[in-house]
Amino acid sequence: MTLWCGDYGEYVKEIPTLMAAEEFDPVADAKALRKAMKGFGTDEEAIINILCKRSSIQRQAITEMYYKKELGRDLIADLKSELSGNFEDLILGLMTPRNKYLAQHLYKAIKGIGTSEDVLVEILFSCPYEEIVNVAAAYESMFGNPLIQDIKQDTSGSFKRLLLTNLKKSGDSVVDCGENSYLSAKAQEEAHILYKAGEGQIGTDEKAFVNILGYAAQRRRQTSAIFQEYTQISGKTIEQALKSEMSGDILNGLLDIVKIIRNQPAYFAERLELAMKGFGTNDDALIRIIVSRCEIDLANIKVEYERIYHKTLRSSVEDETSGDYRRALLTLVGPPSVNNEVPAPLFFL
Template sequence: MAQLSGTIRAASGFDPAADGHTLRKAMKGLGTDEKAIISVLCRRNNAQRQQIAVQYKSGYGRDLIKDLKSELGGKFEDVILGLMMPPYEYLAQQLYKAMEGLGTDEDVLFETLCTHSNAEVRAIKETYQRMYHRSLEQSVRSEVSDHFKRLLTAILQANRDESGRVDQAKAANQAQALYKAGEKKLGTDEETFNVILVTQNPAQLQAIMAEYEKISKKGFIKAIESETSGDYRQALMAIVKSSLNRTAYFAERMRDTMKGLGTRDNDLIRLIVSRAEYDLANIKQEYLKLYGKTLEKDVASETSGDYRRALVMIVEGN
């Protein structure tokens, strides 16, 4: 497996006082120097941004986040403020926003919860509780229903096997169980899908899918598409596709935000900001393989202004 790498790394020769001075100059007086803000904040990793915020307050007695909010706007503001949040706080905030008010953005739920490790899910849950004084499980259960709710509730227990071990005989039995619960049955036994897909490690899931190919003409991904629907289907697909190739899954998600009429800007921002320091460099490689063009080019063609400059700089990296 290729080593995971983000596009944003710790900047060499880092000087938080100098960066703080650049940002203060960019926001002082009439007008705002957005390019200066981009050149600093889109080329520092999160730990360095936190140091800049501390130095900014120490030097100027001002809150950097408040100053950025007062000077910026629109999608550009969303990108910059997203970069300024510690990673788990950012994910917790995105989940909260997805569930507040009328309606729920289910894409955020399955994309965030179905693709992270046990430790990451636990960290997201703890951060959510600290920020919003409510358990993430309670929020999720109040916002979604039926099989999707049960699937997400199971994932939130953060008890998936992460051993990496493969039991081939067990994989053959599990493939048979999934076949009987879906294709071979009138209706679908969602509990069987949940129990197997939520609990098994990625290597075991890959073995299950290989065994499934032997007993079904469709293959497992096609079976999910034909036997399930809606948000539940999307959540299962997130589990399966991210188990096969997580960076390819996120490349596909990024492509989806830019397909058709208009760009789903909120989703694109969330994906790029949240993956920037983890595996965005790998996602770029998968994107090029899958679609024959660079992620930078598509982002540049589907966005505009300072918002575009910020996203493209993050994707290009430092």
């Protein structure tokens, strides 16, 4: 898969750290997992070596074989009974199909203590629209309410409109595949709309920003061009304009969207650093990002993390975690760069 990266003006190849095992035997893996959990004690290393080195599709096949070959035993139930703490959360996250896993975190962000607006933006604006449709379907199946309904009930104002706009199909998504001349003209038009809605008048028309940037995840290349045109018109970056015109949840949400469009791997690198820096570790965020990105673009995220923070993601995880939880995370993160050198900025086509 490829992703538009505004910072580099190129489509980049998304590179995972976890790929399907070439020699895969789900029956053997199921039997090995049962052996690791049967009797006194648990062989956590065996669990890590199997489940952290298989793709999501392979893990689902293992679950099916575990049930068939172990006389109806439920692998998830056995894992829950044998594991605990962050290690349990990580392994169970890996065992959950991606659409359901993201739906779980959306539900937690909406229905938990307070609303985690940053998590809503992280998930809803980093995923392709087609995937969000599937996540929304999983959400309704799992929790009984449509995702749109719960967002309406638990958010408000311009931030609510921003999320709801993202859940609609953009009629202009074809722009990203159009001719450069058309893309540029459309970007100029929308940049002028944003300028007039903010700096070009007294007060701010937040609706105009929502109507344009709410579709950013579906129009990455086009939105990146809008940012460039805005600077030509205003002399300011879009970030500077947003900070001067807005505040609160809508400002934070829009700034995160800009980061995603400019450089999504760098955005996730920043999210990982925030999860680990300072006193204590936000293990929920650390697990969510590594589990949800390891089969998509965690290799890209590692590169950006090293470029920005001048240390490896692996070393940060080692410093902030311990035990089986650490070993599982490090298996998903993968080996360090050769000779500890920071690699090239991104992987281009």
